[in-house]
Structures are given as C-alpha cells and as structure tokens.
Amino acid sequence: MADAARPRRRHLALPASRFIGRDGELVAIAELLRRGERLVTLWGPAGMGKTRLALELASRWAEAQAGEAVWLCELTACRDLRAVCGAVARAIGAQVAAGRREATLVERIGRALATEGPALLVLDNLEHVLEQAAPALDAWVRAAPELRFLATSRERTRLAGEISYELGPLGLPAEGSTERSAAVALFLDRAAAQRASAPPPPPGDEHLADVAALVRRLEGIPLAIELAAAREGVLGVRGLLARLGSRLDLLAGAARGREARQATLRSAIEWSWDLLDDRERRALACCSAFHGPFTLAAAAAVLAEPDAAAIDRIEALRDKSLLRAAPPRSDGATRFALYEVVRELAAEKLAERGEREAAIERHAAFYLAAGEAAAADFERRGALDALNRIAGDLEELLAVAEGALALATAPRAGSEAAAERALRALCAIEPVLSTRGPFGAQLELLDRALAAAEALAADPRVVARALAARGRARRLRGQAEAALEDLERARAQAAALGAEALLSGILADLGVLHHGRRDMERARDHYAQALALHRARGDRRAEGRVLGNLGALHHDERREGEAAAYYEQAIAIAAEVGDGRMEGIFSTNAGLLEQERGAPAQARRRYERAAAILGEVGDLRLLAITLGNLGALHHEEGRLADARACHGRAVGLLREVGDRRSEGIALCRLGAALASVGEVEEARRAIEPAERLLAQLGDEPDVELARVASGFVDLALAQAARRAGRGEEAAAHAGAARRRIARAREGSPSSASRSDDVRLLLRILERSLAALGGPPEARAEGELLLTEGARFVRPPGGGWHDLRERHAARRLLHALAEQQRSAPGRGLSLAALKEAGWPGERILPDAAANRIYVAMNQLRKLGMKPWLRRDAEGYSLDPALPVHYVAVEPAAGGGGDPRGGETHQGDGGGGGKRR
Numbered sequence: 001m002a003d004a005a006r007p008r009r010r011h012l013a014l015p016a017s018r019f020i021g022r023d024g025e026l027v028a029i030a031e032l033l034r035r036g037e038r039l040v041t042l043w044g045p046a047g048m049g050k051t052r053l054a055l056e057l058a059s060r061w062a063e064a065q066a067g068e069a070v071w072l073c074e075l076t077a078c079r080d081l082r083a084v085c086g087a088v089a090r091a092i093g094a095q096v097a098a099g100r101r102e103a104t105l106v107e108r109i110g111r112a113l114a115t116e117g118p119a120l121l122v123l124d125n126l127e128h129v130l131e132q133a134a135p136a137l138d139a140w141v142r143a144a145p146e147l148r149f150l151a152t153s154r155e156r157t158r159l160a161g162e163i164s165y166e167l168g169p170l171g172l173p174a175e176g177s178t179e180r181s182a183a184v185a186l187f188l189d190r191a192a193a194q195r196a197s198a199p200p201p202p203p204g205d206e207h208l209a210d211v212a213a214l215v216r217r218l219e220g221i222p223l224a225i226e227l228a229a230a231r232e233g234v235l236g237v238r239g240l241l242a243r244l245g246s247r248l249d250l251l252a253g254a255a256r257g258r259e260a261r262q263a264t265l266r267s268a269i270e271w272s273w274d275l276l277d278d279r280e281r282r283a284l285a286c287c288s289a290f291h292g293p294f295t296l297a298a299a300a301a302v303l304a305e306p307d308a309a310a311i312d313r314i315e316a317l318r319d320k321s322l323l324r325a326a327p328p329r330s331d332g333a334t335r336f337a338l339y340e341v342v343r344e345l346a347a348e349k350l351a352e353r354g355e356r357e358a359a360i361e362r363h364a365a366f367y368l369a370a371g372e373a374a375a376a377d378f379e380r381r382g383a384l385d386a387l388n389r390i391a392g393d394l395e396e397l398l399a400v401a402e403g404a405l406a407l408a409t410a411p412r413a414g415s416e417a418a419a420e421r422a423l424r425a426l427c428a429i430e431p432v433l434s435t436r437g438p439f440g441a442q443l444e445l446l447d448r449a450l451a452a453a454e455a456l457a458a459d460p461r462v463v464a465r466a467l468a469a470r471g472r473a474r475r476l477r478g479q480a481e482a483a484l485e486d487l488e489r490a491r492a493q494a495a496a497l498g499a500e501a502l503l504s505g506i507l508a509d510l511g512v513l514h515h516g517r518r519d520m521e522r523a524r525d526h527y528a529q530a531l532a533l534h535r536a537r538g539d540r541r542a543e544g545r546v547l548g549n550l551g552a553l554h555h556d557e558r559r560e561g562e563a564a565a566y567y568e569q570a571i572a573i574a575a576e577v578g579d580g581r582m583e584g585i586f587s588t589n590a591g592l593l594e595q596e597r598g599a600p601a602q603a604r605r606r607y608e609r610a611a612a613i614l615g616e617v618g619d620l621r622l623l624a625i626t627l628g629n630l631g632a633l634h635h636e637e638g639r640l641a642d643a644r645a646c647h648g649r650a651v652g653l654l655r656e657v658g659d660r661r662s663e664g665i666a667l668c669r670l671g672a673a674l675a676s677v678g679e680v681e682e683a684r685r686a687i688e689p690a691e692r693l694l695a696q697l698g699d700e701p702d703v704e705l706a707r708v709a710s711g712f713v714d715l716a717l718a719q720a721a722r723r724a725g726r727g728e729e730a731a732a733h734a735g736a737a738r739r740r741i742a743r744a745r746e747g748s749p750s751s752a753s754r755s756d757d758v759r760l761l762l763r764i765l766e767r768s769l770a771a772l773g774g775p776p777e778a779r780a781e782g783e784l785l786l787t788e789g790a791r792f793v794r795p796p797g798g799g800w801h802d803l804r805e806r807h808a809a810r811r812l813l814h815a816l817a818e819q820q821r822s823a824p825g826r827g828l829s830l831a832a833l834k835e836a837g838w839p840g841e842r843i844l845p846d847a848a849a850n851r852i853y854v855a856m857n858q859l860r861k862l863g864m865k866p867w868l869r870r871d872a873e874g875y876s877l878d879p880a881l882p883v884h885y886v887a888v889e890p891a892a893g894g895g896g897d898p899r900g901g902e903t904h905q906g907d908g909g910g911g912g913k914r915r
Helices: 023-034 050-064 081-092 102-114 127-143 182-193 205-217 222-242 265-274 278-287 296-303 307-319 340-352 356-381 384-392 394-408 415-436 439-455 460-476 480-497 500-516 520-537 540-556 560-577 580-596 600-617 620-636 640-657 660-676 680-697 700-723 727-745 756-772 807-822 830-837 845-867
Strands: 039-043 069-074 119-124 147-153 162-166 324-326 335-337 784-786 792-794 868-871 874-877 883-885
Touching: 023 039, 023 050, 023 147, 023 162, 039 050, 050 069, 050 119, 050 147, 069 081, 081 102, 081 119, 081 127, 102 127, 127 147, 182 205, 182 222, 205 222, 222 265, 265 340, 278 296, 278 307, 278 340, 296 307, 296 356, 340 356, 356 384, 356 394, 356 415, 384 394, 384 415, 384 600, 394 415, 394 439, 415 439, 415 460, 415 620, 439 460, 460 480, 460 500, 480 500, 500 520, 500 540, 520 540, 540 560, 540 580, 560 580, 580 600, 580 620, 580 756, 600 620, 600 807, 620 640, 620 660, 620 756, 640 660, 660 680, 660 700, 660 756, 680 700, 700 727, 700 756, 727 756, 756 784, 756 792, 784 807, 807 830, 807 845, 807 874, 807 883, 830 845, 830 874, 845 868, 845 874
Parallel strands: 039 147, 039 162, 069 119, 119 147, 784 883
Antiparallel strands: 324 335, 784 792, 868 874
16 A cells, blocks of 8 residues: 555646647547556657656646646666666655665565556656666566556657557648648747747738748757747747758757757757667668658668668667658658758768768669669650659659769769769659659759760760750740750750660650641651651550640641541550550540530540549649640630639649749630639739730740630620620720730631630630620621520520520520530430429429420520421430530620620640640
C-alpha cells in the first residue's frame, strides 16, 4: 500500500507560455493510457515539442484522474543507469540507499513503484540513456501492473508492449492560404509575447500570408517557430523569410530558462548527432546529398554500401527520428526524407568528413541513370509509369543539373563533363516539364547549360538533344523564331552524326513549329520526312503522333474527311502502344471536328474521355486545353456556368505550366463566357490582358480571337441598353459586334478560315446576335435556336417565341432537340415523350397520347411544322435541321429586350487542336 504521508499528486511545473495546437494528439495519447496501455513512447525529431506535449497531457491527466499520482522524471542530466534510478526515485519520493549495485537499485525502485497503485510516470528525454535504461524500464513495467509510463524520446524503446506515438510537425496552412493553422497561431502568440507594449491590432491578410509562408518554410517545427518569433520584432516576418537560407544560424537566439539542448535548433540536432555511432553519422551525413524524399535503393547507392547494410543504417536513423517517413508515390516504394534543419547540419558534417564531392558524384550517377532510363521508356511507350518515375525524381535531377552547372562554370578540370551532365539531367526531366510545367524554369537552365557546353566543346550528340529540347520549350513559350533556330541547329547536328532516331523526332518538331506558324507546305514536308523515318525504324508511337499531326493539318485546311481518317489512325495506334497522352491529344482534336460538324454529343464524349486520360497521365497543359474545348462546347450549348468553370480551371492550369499562348486563348474564352452572363467588367479584365499577350506573340488570328471575344462585351452592353430602353445605344453596341464579325471573316485567307478558335467564338456570337434582334444574322437563319431549357425558341426563318408558360411544349421541344443533337433521325417514343413532358405524373396511355398531340400542335403553330416528324418510333426533328443553343433570352413577343447573355490539339500551342 502507498505511504499515506506521501502526496498522491506531485506539482507539475508548466511553462508560462500558452499551449497551442496538438488537440488531436492529446486526445489520442490520453485514449491510449485510458484503455490500459502500460508504456507509451512519444517519439519524434528534435524541436517537435515532445516535452511540452507530455507536460500538458500529464497536467490534464492529473486533473481528470483525481486521486492518481502523476510524476515527472527529467532524465536530461543522466548519463548512466545509476543516475536514472536516482532521478526516478527522487521523482516518486522514494528512499533508495545510495551505493548499492545497479541491479539492486532497479529492483528496489520496482517494488516502490508497485506500492503506488494507479499512477502516471513521465520519463522525459529518454533517448540518450535508452541503451542503459531500457532493461530497467522493462522490469519496472512488469513490477508495477497499475502504473502507466509515458516516455518522450527521439528513439523508440522497442520493448515488448510498447506503443509508440510519432509526433510530427504542427498543422500548416495550405499554399497561398491565410488560415490560422496551429503553426500560424503558435508564431503569432509567441511573437506577441515578445512585445513589451500593448499587442498590435489583429493581423491583416497580407501579414497572415507572410506568416503562413514562414511557418511552411520552417516545416511546422515548433522549436523553429518559437525561435523565429523571438526575432520577429527585430527582423520582421519578411526579414525572417529573406534570411532563411541557413535556418541553423538564423534560429540561434536562446530564450532564458530553456535547456541548452533546446536553446537553438543547432544544439538540439547536435544533441541527436552525438548519440549516433560513427557508421550512423556517416550515413546521415551522406543523406544530406538528397534534396527530397529518397528510396532505400537510392540510399544504398549514395552510401556506397550493400543493400542490407544501407537498410540497417537507414532504419537506425529513422528509429532515432533523424529521418522521417515520406508519403509513398505511385510506385509504392518506401521513401524517407530529412527535415531541412537536419539536412543543413548533416551537410556541414559531410564536408567536415571530406566526403562531400564523392557523395554528390554517387548521387548524380544514380539519378542520371534512373532518369535517362525512364525518359527513354517514356519516349518509347509514352507510359504514365515512366513519366511518374521522372516526376518522382524531379527534385533530385534538378539538383544534379544545378550542381553540375556550378562546376561547369568554374575554371577547373572536369568542367566539360559537368556541362554534359547538366544537359543530360535537363533532357531527362523534359518529359515532365514539357507536360506539367513550368516551362520557364526549364528554359533558364537549358540556356545556362547549353552556353557552358558549347563553350567547352561538349559531346555534339548531347548538345543536339538539348538544342531540340530547348527548341520545344521555346515554342511552348511562344518564341517561334528562337525555337526554329534551335531546331534547325539540332537537325543539322543529328543529320551529321547519322542519329536517325534523334533526327526523326526533330523533323516532327519542325513540322509542328511550321504548322503553328501556318506554313502548311513546310509542315507537310517535315511531317512526311519524319513519317518515313519513323516507319523505317518501326517506331509505331512516333508514327502515330505524326499521323495525328497530319490530321490536324488537314483539319486546318478544312478537309474534314481526311482529318477524321488521320485522327482515327492516330487514336488506334495510341491504343495499340498504350500511349494515353497521345490518345487524349487526338481524341480532343476529333471532338473539335465533331463539334464543328454539328455533333455536340459525340464531341462531348470525346472531350470527357480525353480529359479523363490526360488527368490520369498528369499532362496539365493538354488537360487545360481539353477543358477549354469542353468549356467552349458548354458555351455553345448555353451551359454558361459549366463553361465558366471549365475556362477558369483551364486558365489556372496554363498559368501554372507557363504556356502563354494557350493561356491567352483560354482568357479570351473565359471573357466571352463572363460577358455572356452580364459580368462585363470581369470579362474585360480577362480579354484585355489576353489581347496584349497574344499581340506580343505576333499571331494575327490569335489577336483576332481577342477582338471577337470583345464582341461578347459589345453584345452584353447592347443587352443592358435594351433593358434600359436606350435603343440607339443598343444598336450601336450591336453594330460594333457585327463589325468584329465582318473583320474576322474578311480577307483571303481570313482569320476565321485559319483558326478554329476564331470560328467557334464567331458561331456563338452570331447566334447570340440573332437572338438579340435587329438585322438578321445570315449564318443563323437556317438553324433552330434555343435558349437554355428551351425557354425561348426561334424556328428557322422565324421570330422568337416565349415558351416559359407552355411547360409541356417546352419540355417536349427540349427533349426532341437533345435527341436530334445526340442521335439525328432517331425518334422518341410516346412513353419517353410522356416522361419528358410530365415527369413523374401517372397518366393512362391514351390520355398521354392526347396530351402529346396537343403539345405538338402548339409547336407546329409556332413555326415548327416543317421540322416535326412522326413515324413508327415516335416523334423526331428533321435530322438535317441544325440545332443550337444561345445564351441570350429575348423578352416575350420575340425580338424584344434581351434578358441575358449566351479547340484542335497536337503538340503545339493554342486553344483548340494540338499537334
């Protein structure tokens, strides 16, 4: 039985500062203790706040478990088992005679603990005496069945029955967010506590955004955040951000009363370093060569040790919290990573050991081999797994390129080899940067690497590959002349070297470039040369790409039958070789062709299929362009909310990857959609920068596209003037829109004939003007025009009719129009029409047939008689009748006040087709 004179609860001295965050961790650990777990180890790296969390939990446990003893035993100063026994004895208030053997001390403390009944003993900072103390702790757990142990450590005990709870960083705000996450709240609280004067007013969004950026850079490590907050009054948040290059030196201000090992991050990590053996120290130092998560295979290569030995070292460092588990990627391989503050200290130790250059060489060799193998695999198969392997190693390959560039630009032996290494790394990562961006980063590195390689007369084959890569990157950035120069130089070098595989790809790239410049004869010639080489080499994937590009060329030349045939060949080859990206590209092109032919349902299926494939592949640029085409289809069909959402997402993705031309086109489409819902100022804010951007790139049809998009602003202003009864003003704005249409169609060739993007917006604008009234729009006269849901209808050659109160007729016409657009000539049965016109209503068959007949008569009287058909299948619209939706709703009576407002792909840039 416990000594009645001994207090049941010891005083726990909590820090003066507030405890912030970790609510989930407190609940989880308390639950472990409540359910009867005997030994819980709270483990994690330096600076994570293990001690502070344990103190908070112990305090709350003492309040919640009235009558139970709660003790805190500090082990920081202990260096051996005898010292540990003395610290535990003092913590629980037990009298243990000094000078006895250690085994006797352990046994006596075990008996003392057993007499305490239910209690909680917190063992803080166990890691540095773990080897000596672990057997004693195991004995105490067995000796005192009612006692719970909570240990804080940078290493797990691995004792039987241990429950280890890993403590990670504080919650961080999302990128670009100003949310008050736990990490942000901790910084604000500690920074405010440093100020002697009254606290400042609540921080604004700009300050919160800076704090959010800072705590993300500090990786959510509580000690790092507290040390940074202590310097906020001197440097400010932006000053701290600017000086974070060396976190260890910046975060060196000790707070009074803090343990020496916690005074700075450096001392906290040095404490962990001192506990390693020499093999573990070397392993940690070598791991500083990594810049992101790494696999065990990569670690074995960099450590230059057999796999089994490398695994032992990595596991030991992980167990000591000096490595953290990184989220697995698509290949499922286990990955590890260092916190940046640990990596900085480890890099210093690597240099001190004189092993830095050797470790970096091994790191570069491993990732170059892996990257080049994956790039070759992607070039051969276009497979997602190959692209993901490169993406998974992107950070390391960029580090290889940067490190090699630093060596190549220094006058020293080996500069030539370093320049070639930089080019090889940049060519290896091109498949990722050219599909997922950002293009600008790739260009800047290629410029530097090529300048160094050419000055040092590097391997011409490597230089030719890099010139081709830069040519492709420049084309995507809208730098056509510079791209042509690079590709021609690369072609000449590849031809001189007899490198047919490289030459055939460059010829295809030149075809794409000339195609984008609308030099069709040169494009056709280069495609033909590339196709012959691809077929001679038996490269089916490359052959499919060129066939699809020929389809896009015929598409631009308005030879729709030939274009469709080439697209289908390319799609079939893509399916044959398993290249989802190529299938997505040419499915989008085929969808655009279907849309132009008046088959929106087929087009939608193509776009949605392509978007799914490209999203899975992760080609953000092509996904954005496909979404833009789908948004244009939504706009053409009057689904303006869907159109706006697609275009908005497309603009965001294109900005992310850096495709400037496609971004300009997407902004034009977004502006047209915004104007169609009456958001004139938002529309202008999209169209005006798009026009400036496209003018800089110098392509006249693209500039004309921006002018046509402005026609939607004219149309919206005309609608607003009509509603306000200002007829002359409305006519002036409508006239401005018509002049834009005329300009786009004038000339030979006209911008409309040269650009499917221009043609698409023109179609939508002309139909919307037809709904507005005034002079008839000749191109819309032979079409059935509907507003969304068939609220208004304009039969061919007739005026507008309001169906808002004729519910059954409106629903039936909408059902017939959708059927005609998805399956021309196929009728709807009486049962289908009954469900469309009177959904959910129970009607006898004869009564339903009579109702349908009455509603159809109403439609005939509105001018639909020549276009309504009845046969054995049921009712249908004439399959030759073009059906289109517009976003303008005329007022009742037709022609009155309007009530609102209403591309091809390949490897090249733009809004529609891609080559």
